Amino acid sequence: MxxxxxxxxxxxxxxxxxxxxxxxxxxxxxxxxxGIYALIASFIAYxxxxxxxILIALGEPEEQGLFGFISSLLGDYANPLTNRLFxxxxxxxxxxxVTGFFFTAxxxxxxxxPLWDNSSKRLLRNFAFPLIAGxxxxxxxxxxGIIGLIAPATLIFYGLALVNAxxxxxxxxxxxxxxxxxxxxxxxxxxxxxxxxxALGFGVFHIIYGARMYxxxxxx
Amino acid sequence: xxxxxxxxxxxxxxxxLGIMSVLMVNESADFKTLKELLGATDGNLASHTKALxxxxxxxxxxxxxxxxxxxxxxxxxxxxxxxKKHIEAIEKLLGK
Numbered sequence: 001m002x003x004x005x006x007x008x009x010x011x012x013x014x015x016x017x018x019x020x021x022x023x024x025x026x027x028x029x030x031x032x033x034x035g036i037y038a039l040i041a042s043f044i045a046y047x048x049x050x051x052x053x054i055l056i057a058l059g060e061p062e063e064q065g066l067f068g069f070i071s072s073l074l075g076d077y078a079n080p081l082t083n084r085l086f087x088x089x090x091x092x093x094x095x096x097x098v099t100g101f102f103f104t105a106x107x108x109x110x111x112x113x114p115l116w117d118n119s120s121k122r123l124l125r126n127f128a129f130p131l132i133a134g135x136x137x138x139x140x141x142x143x144x145g146i147i148g149l150i151a152p153a154t155l156i157f158y159g160l161a162l163v164n165a166x167x168x169x170x171x172x173x174x175x176x177x178x179x180x181x182x183x184x185x186x187x188x189x190x191x192x193x194x195x196x197x198x199a200l201g202f203g204v205f206h207i208i209y210g211a212r213m214y215x216x217x218x219x220x
Numbered sequence: 221x222x223x224x225x226x227x228x229x230x231x232x233x234x235x236x237l238g239i240m241s242v243l244m245v246n247e248s249a250d251f252k253t254l255k256e257l258l259g260a261t262d263g264n265l266a267s268h269t270k271a272l273x274x275x276x277x278x279x280x281x282x283x284x285x286x287x288x289x290x291x292x293x294x295x296x297x298x299x300x301x302x303x304k305k306h307i308e309a310i311e312k313l314l315g316k
Contacts (some may be wrong), residue, residue: 006310009237013307016241020249020257 005018006067023119023169025111027103028218031210034096038202041092042195048084049195084143089154107218118167130157151194153183155201176209226309235260236267240303243278243295249266250292269281269293277302 107114115165134157162177180201187197231237238258240248249257254266272278277299281292295303 003314006314008309009234010314015239016238016257017245020242020253021245074291128250184233 004039014088018118020196021119022167023113023123025104025113025115026169026173026213027100028210028213030096030100030103031206031213033099033103033210035203035208035210037092037095037099038206039199039204040089042199042203045085045198046195048081048088054177061127063095082145082147085147085150086142102141123165123168126168127161129157130161130164134158134161146151148191148194149188151198152184152187155180155187155197157184158202168211172209176205179205226305227313228306228309228310230272230277231303231306233268234258236272237270239265239272239278240295240299243293244300244303246294248281248292250290268272273308275299275302284292285311 009217043214050114091181105115114120138150138153141147141153159177159180159182162173162180165178166172183197183201183205187194190197228238235258238260239254240306242254242257251265254260254269254274255262258265269278269280273280276296278293278295281294283290286301
């Protein structure tokens with residue numbers, strides 16, 4: 001009878017640890033790198049905007065290859081500028097994800113935390129949901145050619161995803177999330193300057209956050 | 221020391237066991253989180269956290285979030301050690 005109680009105790013301990021544990025191996029370094037990618041991407045986008053705006057004014061040439069494929073994705077609103085911005089966005093996102101995964105896997109290995117368990121799955125689920133919704137919404141903005149709201153929308157949805165995920169990992173990412181949401185909302189009032197806000201949110205904020213995390217958790 | 225000695229009376233209660241379990245895997249947890257996780261009432265949780273605090277197994281941090289007072293708890297090193305010992309003792313007991 002006594003041992004039944006202790007078995008129950010152990011089960012309870014296990015389930016509570018599982019329910020309340022957070023995935024702690026997020027890497028600060030990958031935050032810094034993601035920020036740097038975003039700054040580079042912003043610069044490329046800036047160059048594209050200033051360069052291709054003239055092209056569009058002169059009448060758009062038919063796009064070939066990869067840009068042609070994106071053109072077909074974007075439908076009626078495709079033009080050399082939206083195509084190039086779209087491609088830049090996607091490549092930056094992919095690079096950031098791959099880098100994030102690589103450094104997080106490395107850190108998890110170092111700290112002995114399993115990379116793929118309940119806590120990391122829960123984190124990913126909660127992060128992905130607002131992000132996927134935001135991604136689809138951004139595609140719709142591309143579809144209708146509402147380019148001016150793309151930077152604010154990506155910032156807002158990304159911020160919400162971070163706030164949502166913060167309960168399941170290092171609590172600090174909540175602040176990055178709130179900062180991005182506020183920045184995104186602010187950006188809606190400055191249409192045409194989206195790129196600067198984007199560079200600030202995805203670039204500078206990430207670098208600041210990543211550095212903070214790096215010095216707080218990683219370095220030792 | 222015998223196995224029985226390692227079974228720690230301080231942890232011999234569902235709520236106290238729960239508090240320690242949560243604090244073992246979290247840097248800290250606030251009162252509300254603990255309440256939700258353990259399904260305890262305010263008074264119940266408060267008396268058990270006080271008991272663990274008295275044993276020096278957990279420490280309390282009081283702060284303000286905006287104007288709201290926020291109480292959070294974290295396990296001390298001695299608390300972690302004692303809890304580990306307790307679990308090992310249970311496991312040994314069951315292993316026999």
